Amino acid sequence: MQQENGFEKVQSLLSDLLNTARENLHHNNMLNRKATARCDVYNHKLAERKEYLDSVVDSLNAEKNTVVEAQNNAGEAIKSRVALSGVYSKLSSEEKNRFANEKQFYSGLKNTINDALTSVNEISAKLKSNAPPTPAFIQSSVQKITDSYHKVFNVKIDLPESFIQMSIDNDAAKKRIISWLEDIRMTFASMVSSIEEDSKTRSENNGKFEALLEKIVEALKAENENITNVKSKYASLAQNYDENIAAFGEFKSKNAENLKENQEYCATEQAAYAKVKANSESNVKIYEELMNYFLENYRKISKMINDKYKVLP
Secondary structure, X not given: OHHHHHHHHHHHHHHHHHHHHHHHHHHHHHHHHHHHHHHHHHHHHHHHHHHHHHHXXXXXXXXXHHHHHHHHHHHHHHHHHHHHHHHHHHHHHHHHHHHHHHHHHHHHHHHHHHHHHHHHHXXXXXHHOOOOOOHHHHHHHHHHHHHXXXXXXXXXXXXXXXXXXXXXXXXXXXXXXXXXXXXXXXHHHHXXXXXXXXXXXXXXXXHHHHXXXXXXXXXXXXXXXXXXXXXXXXXXXXXXXXXXXXXXXXXXXXXXXXXXXXHHHHHHHHHHHHHHHHHHHHHHXXXXXXXXXXXXXXXXXXXXXXXXXXXXX
């Protein structure tokens, strides 16, 4: 009876140890499953966040490149318009100089004609007066007139000296010269009228042309101001993109750090669990073997002890 009580106590103790070892193994397995699940979930979230942050940074870089390209294009547009404005300004200056030279030329032409008309009027008045002019005076005045005619019309005309001599005492010759002078007067007067009319038209056209050039230059200037403002906005926008890219870059770095830390933590936990599991499994095996050994050899051990120490049953 005493032997049976001893058997049950030892068996109960071994059972408790074996059950405790099995419970510890099960408990450790459950803890590992939870820890592994948490690691997997967190790693997955961090990996997804990495993909998201990568796509955001790539998108921001692409958008920034578009803005920088637009900014560069705006800069080129400004340069182009500055150059074009210079061309139109130069054209305006050249047109002013050309018109001034043209005005000076026609003014000189009018003066030449007016001088010639003065000579025409003087000769006509002398020939019509009772005190006829000398042949030398007529010859000198006619020379001025013909020189002016050639200068204005590029045509040479001449009045023979013999005809001039005849006009002194020949009424018919005198009338012919007066008629000739009147034709020249009308020709010169018509030319002056044409010059004045043409000068008026040229002045109006020049004014319109210069006004148009000035308007173009002002329009280019205003457009450049607008483009400069746009370029400035592009620069600010590009700076904002740089700041956002830097901020998301920090997020990426922090996320990478978290992912690395979590992976290292999970690897450490897994390695620790492997040791704990191996130890727990070893304990279970030891207690199972001990239990089996006890069940198989208890009576032998008990008889050996009784025989050795003379313990009565």
